[in-house]
Amino acid sequence: LPYVDADRIGIVGGSRGGMLVYQVLRRCSALRAAVTIGAPSTMLVESTSAYILRLMMRSLPPGADPAAEAAKRSALLWADQLDKSTPLLLLHGSGDRRIEPGHSLRLAMALQDCRHPYKMIIYENADHILAGRRKESNRDIRDWVDAYVKRRMKLPRVGPHGA
Numbered sequence: 750l751p752y753v754d755a756d757r758i759g760i761v762g763g764s765r766g767g768m769l770v771y772q773v774l775r776r777c778s779a780l781r782a783a784v785t786i787g788a789p790s791t792m793l794v795e796s797t798s799a800y801i802l803r804l805m806m807r808s809l810p811p812g813a814d815p816a817a818e819a820a821k822r823s824a825l826l827w828a829d830q831l832d833k834s835t836p837l838l839l840l841h842g843s844g845d846r847r848i849e850p851g852h853s854l855r856l857a858m859a860l861q862d863c864r865h866p867y868k869m870i871i872y873e874n875a876d877h878i879l880a881g882r883r884k885e886s887n888r889d890i891r892d893w894v895d896a897y898v899k900r901r902m903k904l905p906r907v908g909p910h911g912a
Contacts, residue, residue, distance in 0.1 A: 755779065756781070757781055757898050757899065757901070758779060758780055758781060758898065759780060759781055759782040759783065759784070759894045759897070759898040760773060760780050760782075760783045760784070761783075761784040761785075761786070761890060761894070762784070762785055762786070762788065763785070763786035763787055763788070763878065764786070764787050764788060764789075764847070764848065764877065765788075765789070765801070765804065766788075767785030767786055767787065767788020767789070768785075768788050768789050768790075768822055768824070770783050770784075770785050770788065771785070771788065771790070771824035771831065772821075772822075772824075774831040774832050774835055774837070775824075775827060775830050775831055775832075777832060778832045778834055778835070780832070780835045781835065781897045781898040781901065782835065782836055782838070782893055782894050782896070782897035782898050783835050783836070783837045783838070784837075784838040784840065784890050784893060784894065785837070785838070785839055785840065785853075786840045786841070786878070786879060786886070787840070787841055787842060787845050787847065787848050787853075787877045787878065787879070788839070788841075788848065788852065788853070789801045789822070789848050789852050790823065790824050790825045790852040790853065790855055790856035790859075791819075791823040791824070791825040791826070791852065791855065792805060792818075792819035792820075792822050792823050793816075793819050793820065793823050793825075793826070800847045800848070801847070801848055802819075805818065805819065805822065824856060825855055825856055825859055828856060828859035828860055828862075828863055828865065829859075829863040829865075831860075831865055833863075833864070833865050833866065834904070835866075836866040836867065836868075836893075836897050836904055836905060837860065837865065837866070837867040837868075838867070838868050838869075838870070838889070838890070838893040839853040839856060839857055839867060839868070839869040839870070840853075840869075840870050840872070840879065840886055840889065840890070841853040841854075841869075841870075841871050841872070842871070842872050842874070842875030842876050842877060842878075842879050842880075842882070843871050843872065843873050843874060843875065844874050844875060844876050845875070845876055845877045846876070846877065847877040848877060850871055853869055853871070854869070854871075857869040861907070861908075864907045864908045865907065866904045866905045866907050867907075868893070868905070870886075870889060872885070872886060
């Protein structure tokens with residue numbers, strides 16, 4: 750569209766939409782900022798009764814290999830392939846029963862290892878959609894997107910530094 754500034758685009762996704770954000774960051778370098786909320790980072794450590802795994806299994810075409818499909822959806826396996834020019838904000842509720850907060854924590858550690866610019870916030874006692882922390886989380890999302898999309902702030906320093 751003619752009114753879109755193609756140099757100032759961000760992406761936000763929650764739950765399965767957050768998993769799709771990771772897939773976009775694997776293939777696209779046109780985004781200035783990304784945010785995920787309660788997003789699964791791996792399908793390979795889930796018990797067979799896990800909500801997200803049951804959801805994936807229902808959507809697979811007949812004859813699909815579940816392990817291969819799970820790997821395609823597991824950003825933890827390919828965190829080093831995410832576009833490093835797009836800073837990523839990981840948001841998760843500590844009380845999330847659908848996608849346990851360890852998903853964001855494990856991905857944050859992988860991002861740290863490959864020096865991808867990121868920030869992680871775990872909201873105490875918040876659920877999968879960050880209910881009860883909506884005002885605070887909306888402000889955090891807005892601040893992140895404004896900083897990197899609107900104001901074009903430089904990427905944060907990553908990797909070991911300091912005293």
